[in-house]
Amino acid sequence: MTELSITTLHTSDADFERRFMDLITWNAGDMADIERRVAQIIADVRQHGDRAVIDYTQRFDRITLTPEGMAFSEAELEDALATVPHDVYQALELAAQRIYQFHSWQLPQMGIQEFMDASGTLLGQRVQAVKKAGLYVPGGLASYPSSVLMNAIPAKVAGVETLIMVVPTPDNQVNPAILAAARLAGVDKIFRIGGAQAVAAMAYGTQQVPAVDMIVGPGNIYVATAKRQVYGQVGIDMIAGPSEILVIADNQNDPKWIAADLLSQAEHDRDAQSILVTDDATFAEQVRLAIAEQLSHLSRSQIARQSIMERGGIIVVKDLDEGAKIASRVAPEHLELAVADPRTLMHKIDHAGAIFMGRHTPEPIGDYVAGPNHVLPTNGTARFSSPLGVHNFIKRSSLIGCTARSFASIGPAASALAGSEGLTAHKLSVDLRLAKE
Amino acid sequence: MTELSITTLHTSDADFERRFMDLITWNAGDMADIERRVAQIIADVRQHGDRAVIDYTQRFDRITLTPEGMAFSEAELEDALATVPHDVYQALELAAQRIYQFHSWQLPQMGIQEFMDASGTLLGQRVQAVKKAGLYVPGGLASYPSSVLMNAIPAKVAGVETLIMVVPTPDNQVNPAILAAARLAGVDKIFRIGGAQAVAAMAYGTQQVPAVDMIVGPGNIYVATAKRQVYGQVGIDMIAGPSEILVIADNQNDPKWIAADLLSQAEHDRDAQSILVTDDATFAEQVRLAIAEQLSHLSRSQIARQSIMERGGIIVVKDLDEGAKIASRVAPEHLELAVADPRTLMHKIDHAGAIFMGRHTPEPIGDYVAGPNHVLPTNGTARFSSPLGVHNFIKRSSLIGCTARSFASIGPAASALAGSEGLTAHKLSVDLRLAKE
Structure with a gap:
């Protein structure tokens, strides 16, 4: 095992400010070439419809679709579902039920709300679900059934009438658990297409793929760029950056628990960022050693190691209050408060996508079954944006009647x-x- | 007076579908050059701060600012306010009070909301205002005090702590009513800068201009492009297209009233779009004649004429239900229902930014004093987005505690x-x- 080095800063260091900014600044790099290629794909799909989608699918996914075969048939779905392991299906059911419950609780008052003011003018708003939404689901490595539930269920709870899904099936491979999750979440139709061509098809519509009003869901850089380019024609959820976790931990935690929590972000992506903030340098070192030990056992150990060494960080603070200030400056996607009194600390945090309170609430519980959404604002955008939720699928119209x-x-x-x-x-x-x- | 031609379609025409799509499709044109110039300005401001802002202000607005002079002083504001005509100030006060009332009514429950589920897990969300917001206000022709109220008051109602404003003052000219409106709305500090450089300054911060979390407000194509480019670093409200109105009117209306309503959009911008949908071709012709007559008296008659002739439209439908279907396909920013029973018709409309109910509710009442916001989704985006409101200045964090x-x-x-x-x-x-x- 090579020595595991993790960027370690002390807030008392003279150069802390500069090194802290280096640590948390994310630069996506030059995108001009990708922008051009995606723009071309979108233009092709707008002009040629299904024909273009089928051609790109042939080229990128190496499968030959007919127009009628673009969507999964009922029989194909039934066959796939039968292959999902029972315990996974049961876990998906529990997750779906809990996600449904949380998002139903979150639903604001819908429909027409109005009042008459002192002048006798009727004022109000009409709150409605968007009519049609499309869900992008990645194929291959990042094809997660949990993500299907998290994106689809809020749409259904909000009242979206038509919810379609696209998932690429390179070499005709698809994770059947994806299809099971889509079924559980109430997705109406699933197309085996992906990439910028699938985003374009949902934004503008083709002969087979209906045009939607809103596109949500994660994807690679081509998908993210396509979503950005079709924004305006349709609504989109957000442009996600690499995943991040920041853990504020005192020295009363088991270092192994905290190490695993940090690695659970790192294993997503070599660009993912895991930061430990602690008031105890000795504890920090124990966590570093635990990370090094655990790394060797992970299935995605190489990705996680690269993430930890290139983007990970340990910040030693003088007390937890200073830790809260640091966390607020990062505005992390995931924030764990692994301390004795998480509620008091939570009140000192200005910005975070999701806050995991206490030692028994590791971040992965939020990824799967807690209920709140795991689609969260990244890269400091928690300063002004929110977890995905029913709100993303709701629109208001103002009403004025004199x-x-x-x-x-x-x-x-x-x-x-x-x-x-x-x-x-x-x-x-x-x-x-x-x-x- | 030259003959006023307005594109006129009948839904019964054989080529209706193609001509309707031509009418409502808006193409902003190629933006690559503007994108590059704006990117350069933003890069300069990020690197050189106030120095770059001052240089660009010298070049574009022909005024020489010192760093300390970038913001209006209290004394300058007092002097300017003293020059606002009394009736205008009183009208602004009424408008501010009504806008405040509507947006307070609209405010959702704030703060921490939580519940314990059957497993004993604590779930919830924290709903908070964004901390700092920046308001862009155009200078010159499109410098509207009503727009200051509409953008600033929802921020203050939501609870934004720091609200700054930028307004360019080319050749040192500024509309004092803008400053009065800012004062009424509770804006904390006003900078006399504009363009992409002002957007960049608010997004990244300079020595004098604080970095904000959210930028709202209208602007020209450079401002809109800059907002799009800094999106992610900060939140933005929306990228507005040209203003639009669609009026559904039966033949029981005074054609002059409807003509003036259509012209009130047309006078904004030659790219603005005014569409009349009516079930009576004779009434349509009366409105056309009234538009031609009124056009000659308008102060912005040339702009309005160009808008009406190039982008305006009259659509004759077989009945009001068909009119509602047409309106839903347009998803207009402003929708007037100038009919006997606007409520029944409203229920048949799928999408609109603001709905003006009945013959006595012309669109301009919503621009100024009704109370609901006049910043509305344009170009069909009412399918998935909403009027500006307190929601734009609010963010949620999820809470999970096992x-x-x-x-x-x-x-x-x-x-x-x-x-x-x-x-x-x-x-x-x-x-x-x-x-x-």
Whole structure:
């Protein structure tokens, strides 16, 4: 085993500020070439529809689809489902039920809400689900049934009428647990396509793939770039960066537990970031040794090692309050508070995607079965954005209804402002109605 | 007066579908050059801070700022406020009060919300305002005090701690009503800078301009492009396209009223779109004649004429139900229902930013004093997005707290799923804690 080095900073170091900023700054690199290639794929799909999707699928996934064969048939789904191990299916059922419960609890008041104000004007809003949504699910290594549940269930809870899914099946391989999760979550139709071509098909529609209003779900850089490019034509959830965890831990934790928690982010992606913040340098060293030991047993040990050595970090703080300040500056996707009094510490945290409270709440419990969403704002965006939820599938329309009388009461101010802004048609529209009163 | 031609379609026409799609499709054109120039400005501001902002302000706005002079002083604000006409100030006060009232009504439950589920796991969410927000306000022709109120008040109602504003002052000119509106809305500090350089300064911070978490407000194509480019570093409201109105009107309306309503969008911008949907071709012709008559009296008559002739439209439908279907396909920013029973018709509309109910509710009342926001989703995005509101300034964090006991109950399913996904560190993190029980 090679020596495992992890960037280690002490807040008392003279160069802490600069090294801290280096640690937490993520640069995605130059994307111009990918942008161009994705733009070309989208243009092709807009122009040629299914034909283009089928051609790209042949090229990238090495399978030949007919238009009718783009979607899984009922029989194919039944066959696949029969191969899912019983314990996995049961775990998916529990997860689906808990995710459904949490997101139902989260659902805001829907429908028409209104009030009449003092002028007699009716004001309000109509809150509705988007009608059609599309879910992207990666194929290959990152093809996770848990992710299907986390993206699909909030859409269904919000009331999305039509929920379709795309998943690439390179060389005709697909994880049957993905299909089982889609079935459990209530997905209406599943297409075996992926990449930018699948995003384009859902955004603009083809003969076989219906155009949707909203696209969600993770994907590689081509998928993320395609989502960004079709944003505006459709809504999207977010552009996710590499996954991150920040653990604030005192020295009363088992170092092995904390090591495993940090590695659970690191094994996702060599660009993932795992940061330990602790008030005890000796404990920090124990965690480092535990990471080194555990690394050798992991199935994705090489990815995890690279992530830990290149992007991981240990920050030794003078006390937990300083730890909370550091965590707030990072605004991490996942934040574990492995301390005696997590609630008091939580109140000192400004920003985090999800907060895992106490020593018995490791981050992976949130990935699978806790109930809240595992799609979370990355790369500091928790400062202004939120976990995926029912809100992403809901839109509001404002409602305004004046009577002749209420218009007479508030119209003159509108006329004055329109006049002052030099918008004479606005003013005319108001004045014509005021003259009539 | 030249003859006023307006694209007129009948849903019964054989080529209706193609011409309708031509009418409602908006193409912003090639942006590659603007993208490059904006990227350069942002890079300069990130590297050189105030120095770069001051240089660009000199070049674009022809004024020489000192770092200390970048923000308006209290004395300058007082002087400017004294020049605002009394009736305009009073109208702004009424508008501010009504906008405040509506957005307070709209505020969802804030703070920590949680419940304990059957397993004994604590689940919940923390709902908070973003800490710092920045408001962009255009200078020159499109410098509207109403827009300051509409963008700033929802931020303050949500609880944003620090709200700054930027407004360019080309040749040292500024509309004092803008400053009055900012004062009424509770803006904390106002900088006399604009363009992509101001957006970059708010996104990344300079010596004088604080970095914010969220940037909102309208702007020209450079501002919109800069907002898109800094998205991710900060949150943004939306990328607005040209303004649009769709009016569904029966023949019981005064054609002059409807003509003025259509022109009130057209006068914003030659790319703005005004569409009349009516079940009476004779009434449509009366509206066309009224538009032609009114056009000659408008202060922005040339812009309005160009908008009406190039992007305006009249669609004659067989009945109002068909009109509702057409409106839903457009998903307009502003939708007027100038009919006898607007409520019944409203229920048949799938998508619209704001719905103006009945003959006495012209769109301009919503621009100024009704209370709901006038920043609305354009270009069909009402299918999946919402008016600006307190929600834009609010973020959620998920909360998860297991006890040793509740973890023992739901942990095994997480372990099974982690195992099936091949994520052995995830599994280890769960299994180590289960072994301890």
